[in-house]
Amino acid sequence: MKVLVAVKRVIDxxxxxxxxxxxxxxDLTNVKMAMNPFCEIAVEEAVRLKEKGxxxxxxxxTIGPKAAQEQLRTALALGADRAIHxxxxxxxxxxxxxxxxxxxxxxLMEEEQPGLTILGKQAIDTDNxxxxxxxxxxxxxxxxxxxxxxxxxxGKAQVTREVDGGxxxxxxxxxxxVTTDLRLNEPRYAKLPxxxxxxxxxxxxxxxxxxxxxxxxxxxxxxxEPPAERQxxxxxxxxxxxxxxxxxxxxxxx
Amino acid sequence: xxxxxLAEHHDGALAGxxxxxxxAAQQIVKESxxxxxxxxxxxxxxxxxxxxxxxxxxxxxxxxxxxxxxxLLAEPTAALLNALVGDYTHLxxxxxxxxxxxxxRVAALRDVAQISExxxxxxxxxxxxxxxxxxxxxTVQSEDILKVITVRTxxxxxxxxxxxxxxxxxxxxxxxxxxxxTFLKEALAxxxxxxxxxxxxxxxxxxxxxxxxxxxxxxxxxxxxGAAIGASRAAVDAGFVPNDMQVGQTGKIVAPELYIAVGxxxxxxxxxxxxDSKVIVAINKDEEAPIFQVADYGLVADLFQALPELESKL
Numbered sequence: 085m086k087v088l089v090a091v092k093r094v095i096d097x098x099x100x101x102x103x104x105x106x107x108x109x110x111d112l113t114n115v116k117m118a119m120n121p122f123c124e125i126a127v128e129e130a131v132r133l134k135e136k137g138x139x140x141x142x143x144x145x146t147i148g149p150k151a152a153q154e155q156l157r158t159a160l161a162l163g164a165d166r167a168i169h170x171x172x173x174x175x176x177x178x179x180x181x182x183x184x185x186x187x188x189x190x191x192l193m194e195e196e197q198p199g200l201t202i203l204g205k206q207a208i209d210t211d212n213x214x215x216x217x218x219x220x221x222x223x224x225x226x227x228x229x230x231x232x233x234x235x236x237x238x239g240k241a242q243v244t245r246e247v248d249g250g251x252x253x254x255x256x257x258x259x260x261x262v263t264t265d266l267r268l269n270e271p272r273y274a275k276l277p278x279x280x281x282x283x284x285x286x287x288x289x290x291x292x293x294x295x296x297x298x299x300x301x302x303x304x305x306x307x308x309e310p311p312a313e314r315q316x317x318x319x320x321x322x323x324x325x326x327x328x329x330x331x332x333x334x335x336x337x338x
Numbered sequence: 339x340x341x342x343x344l345a346e347h348h349d350g351a352l353a354g355x356x357x358x359x360x361x362a363a364q365q366i367v368k369e370s371x372x373x374x375x376x377x378x379x380x381x382x383x384x385x386x387x388x389x390x391x392x393x394x395x396x397x398x399x400x401x402x403x404x405x406x407x408x409x410l411l412a413e414p415t416a417a418l419l420n421a422l423v424g425d426y427t428h429l430x431x432x433x434x435x436x437x438x439x440x441x442x443r444v445a446a447l448r449d450v451a452q453i454s455e456x457x458x459x460x461x462x463x464x465x466x467x468x469x470x471x472x473x474x475x476x477t478v479q480s481e482d483i484l485k486v487i488t489v490r491t492x493x494x495x496x497x498x499x500x501x502x503x504x505x506x507x508x509x510x511x512x513x514x515x516x517x518x519x520t521f522l523k524e525a526l527a528x529x530x531x532x533x534x535x536x537x538x539x540x541x542x543x544x545x546x547x548x549x550x551x552x553x554x555x556x557x558x559x560x561x562x563x564g565a566a567i568g569a570s571r572a573a574v575d576a577g578f579v580p581n582d583m584q585v586g587q588t589g590k591i592v593a594p595e596l597y598i599a600v601g602x603x604x605x606x607x608x609x610x611x612x613x614d615s616k617v618i619v620a621i622n623k624d625e626e627a628p629i630f631q632v633a634d635y636g637l638v639a640d641l642f643q644a645l646p647e648l649e650s651k652l
Contacts, residue, residue, distance in 0.1 A: 100606070101470045110474050182442065183451050208587070210469055212454045217412065217442035226518035227412050229439050232581070242522065247435040248590070249348070249533065250526035250582050254411065257518050266571075266588055267581050302451035306464065307477040314613055317634035319625075323647040326619065326637050334617045334634065336539070336596040337563065337652065 085199035085236075085258075087130040087139040090189055090219075091123035091159055093152040094209040103310045110209075110308055119155040122204025124162075125264040128271040129234060130202055131163035138236050139200070141165050145192055147185045147299070149173045153287065160282035161274035167287040168192060175292050175299055179210065184292070184299030186218035191295040193223055198259060200241065205230050205263040216263035226256040230265040339372030339462060342400075342423055344415075344431040344440065345390050347380060352389040354536045355432035357496035362489045363430055364395045364497065365459040373397040377422065377510070379415055381408040391504040394497040402510040409521040410436050414514035416443035421512045423448065423484065427462070433488035433591075434535075441488055450482035457493030471587035472610035491535065492593035492614055527582055534585065537566035539596045540612070542585050543578070544570040546601020546622065546641060550578040555642070556600065558649040568592065570602045586611035601641050604629025621645075 095101060095110075096118040104111045119127075133139035144159040146152045147170040156167035170188045172180050180188075193201060206213035220227035228234070228243025232251065235242040241256045246265040274282075292299045320326045330337040341363045346353040356376065363374045374395055378387040379402040387401040400422070406414045419440070423429050429444060431437030433455040445452040457475070458466040464479045465487065534540060541556050541563070553567070560567050568585040569578065585592055587610040597615035602608060604620070604627055612618070613632055620633035623640050630636040637644060 095470070101473050103474050110470060181451055183446060183449075186446060208471065211471065211587075212452070213438050214442035214445070214452050214454060217439065218446035218452075220412070221416065221443040221446035227439070227443065229412070230435060245435075246581055247524075248535070248582070250524065250580075252409070252524045253522040255520045255522050260518075265581075266575075302481050303453065304479040304481060305476060306479055308469070309475050309477075311468070311472055311475050311613075314618075314632045316631045317618075317636065319630070319636045319638060323637065323639070323644055323651055326635055327648070327651045329635050330596070330617070330619070334596075336617050 085139055086141045086143060086196060087133055088193060088196055088198035088201040089126050089130045089142060089144045089159065089164065090201070090203045090215070091127060091144055091146050091155050092120045092204070092207045093117050093146065093148050093155045094120045094207050097121055097208055103308050107307050107309055109305065117151070119158050120204050120207045122206060122264050124271040125266070125268050126202040126204050127159045127162050127164060128269045129264060132269065133236065134163065143168065143196060143198065145170065145189065147172060147180050147188050156287055157282050158274065160285040161279040162272060166285060169287060169289045170295065171289050171291050172299055176301070178301060180299045181301055181303060182212050182214035182218055183302065185215050186222055187297040188292060188295055188299065189219050190222040191297055200236070200258065200260060200262065202262045202264060205265055216261050220261040223261070225259055225261050227261045228254060228256055229263045231262050232265050232267045234262055234268070339367055339370055339428070340426045341366060341372065341374045341428040341430060342426040343374065343376045344419065344437065345376050345378045345386065346432050346434055346436055347378065347383065347386045350385065352386045354496060355434055355491045356390060357393055358491035358494045359430050359432050359489045360393050360395050360497045361494040362456065362459060363428070366428060366462050370462065375400055377402065377419070379407040379410060379418055381405050387507050388504070391507050392499045394500040396500070396505045398505050399507045400510050401507060402512065404513050406514050406516060410440065411516065411519050411521060412439045412443050413519050414516040415440045416447060417514035418512055419444045420447045422510065426484065428485045428487060430487050430489055433490050437488045441486055445486040448484055448486070450484050450486055451480065452486040452488070453478060453480055454488050455490040456487055457490050471606060472613070473606065490591060492591055527580065531560060532564065532566045534566045534568055534583070534590050535592055537594050539563040539565035540568050540585070540592050540594045541565045541598040541600065542568035542570060542602060543573055543600050544602030545572040545576055547573060547578060553579055555645045559645065559652065562649065562652045563596070570605070570608045572605070599629050599633070600645065602629055603627045604632065
C-alpha cells in the first residue's frame with residue numbers, strides 16, 4: 085500500500101510572531117521556518133507504517149513556494165521515499181488556502197492512487213483545520229480526523245479520534261484520509277547520514293497549472309492586528325489575600 | 339439572507355454551544371434580517387429538536403432523525419448538509435470537534451472556502467478570527483456565495499430561551515448512504531464536573547504539578563467552586579493527564595469567569611486557550627513565570643502548600 089503524506093512549511097513554532105506595522109499581515113521576513121508540527125507527526129506515522137511492512141512506499145507532497153522543498157528534504161530524511169513539490173510561486177505569492185491545497189492533493193491522489201493519505205490536522209499559521217476534510221470530500225473518501233491511533237487491518241483503517249470529552253473510534257474503508265492529532269506518535273529526529281541520503285532521493289516538481297486546478301484565493305485578508313493586550317494585575321502575598329480579592333474585589337467567588 | 343446551523347448535541351441533550359452559534363447568526367442577520375434555521379441530525383433526537391426550537395432567534399428547526407446520523411459521522415452528515423444548504427447564504431456550526439470534522443467537508447462539496455473559528459462578525463461577509471495561536475487577529479472577507487463558518491463559542495454570549503414561544507419543527511426526509519465509515523466505540527471521560535469549555539470556573543494544572551496523582555490536589559477546590567479541571571499541554575505531554583483536559587492552542591479554548599492556573603508557566607500555546615477568561619489567577623513558585631503577565635491575581639508560592647490552604651479557606 086502506498087501512503088501519501090502532505091506537509092506544510094510554516095513559521096517555526098518557537099518564534100514569536102510580529103504583525104506588520106501597516107496591519108497587512110504577519111511579518112515573515114527573515115523568520116525561521118519549519119515543517120508544521122502536525123505534519124511531522126503525519127510523516128512519522130507513514131514511516132512507521134512502512135517499518136511495520138504495511139506501507140510499501142511513502143510519498144510526501146507540499147504545496148507552496150520553492151523554499152518549501154526544504155521541508156520535503158526534511159521529510160525524506162525522516163524516511164519518506166519520494167517527494168512531489170506543487171510549486172505555486174507562478175500563481176501566487178500569498179498563502180494557498182485549504183481548498184486550493186485540497187484540490188492539488190486530490191489531483192495527485194488520482195495519479196498516485198495511495199491506499200492511505202495522512203495530513204496534519206491543522207497548520208499552526210492559519211489554524212484552519214480544513215485541508216484533510218476537504219480532500220476527503222473532493223476524493224469521495226472517508227475521513228478519520230484528529231487521530232490518536234491508526235490501525236490498518238483486513239483492508240480497513242480503525243482510527244481513534246480525539247473528540248471533545250474523550251475518544252471515538254471509527255472504522256473506515258480504504259483508501260481513506262487521516263489527519264493527525266498530537267498524541268498519535270512522537271516524531272523522530274533526522275540523523276545526519278539520513279539527511280545526506282535525503283539529498284539524493286527523488287523530488288519532482290509540478291504546478292497547479294499542470295495539474296489543471298486553480299489555487300486562487302476565495303477569502304480576502306483585509307487586516308491583521310495584534311490581539312488586545314491583557315494587562316497584568318497584581319501579586320498577592322498570601323492565600324488569605326487571594327481569597328479576599330476573589331470574594332470582595334473580583335466577586336467571582338461567593 | 340438565510341442561515342443554517344448544525345446543532346451540537348451530546349447524550350440526548352442539546353449542547354450549550356448551539357446557543358452561542360445562534361448568537362453569532364443573529365449578528366449576521368442583524369442589519370438586513372433573515373431566517374435562522376437549526377438542523378438537528380442524529381438518532382432519536384426529538385427532545386433535542388424541541389430544545390433547539392426554544393432558543394431565541396431560531397426561525398425553524400429541521401430534524402433529520404435516522405440511524406444514519408447517529409454519532410454525526412462526517413460522511414453522512416456532510417452529505418445531508420450538502421443536500422440542504424443550497425437554499426442558504428450561511429452555514430454555521432460550533433468550532434467543536436464535530437463542527438471542525440464536518441463543515442470543511444461540506445465546504446469542499448459546495449466548492450467554497452471555510453472560515454474557521456470566528457470570534458466576531460463585522461458584516462454578513464466579513465469576520466474576525468485568530469491566527470497564529472491567537473497571536474494575531476485577522477479580519478477576512480468571504481467572496482463565496484455560501485459562507486461556511488465555524489464559530490468559536492467563547493466569542494459570542496449564548497442566546498436565552500425565547501419568550502415568544504417555540505419555533506416550528508419540521509422533519510427532513512433525506513437519508514445519506516454511507517458504506518465508508520462505521521462507528522465502533524466511544525470512550526468519554528465520565529465526570530460529575532462541568533464540561534471544560536462551558537464551565538463558569540476552570541482550574542488547570544501544569545508541569546509544576548509533578549505527576550498525575552497530584553492533580554487530585556485540584557479536586558477539592560474544583561468541588562467547592564463547581565469548576566472544571568484542565569491542564570497545560572506540558573502536563574499532557576508529560577503523561578500526567580489525558581489530552582481531553584488540555585487547554586490551549588492545540589486543546590480546548592476556554593473563557594470562564596474565573597481561571598486558576600496552577601504550576602503553569604504560561605507558554606503562548608497555553609495562553610491562546612485561556613487569555614479571554616474574565617479573571618485569571620496564577621499560582622506558581624517561579625515569580626518570573628510569564629503566566630503572571632496575564633494574571634489578575636498572582637500568588638508566588640509552592641503549590642503543594644498553597645492548594646490545601648486555598649481549599650480550606652474557600
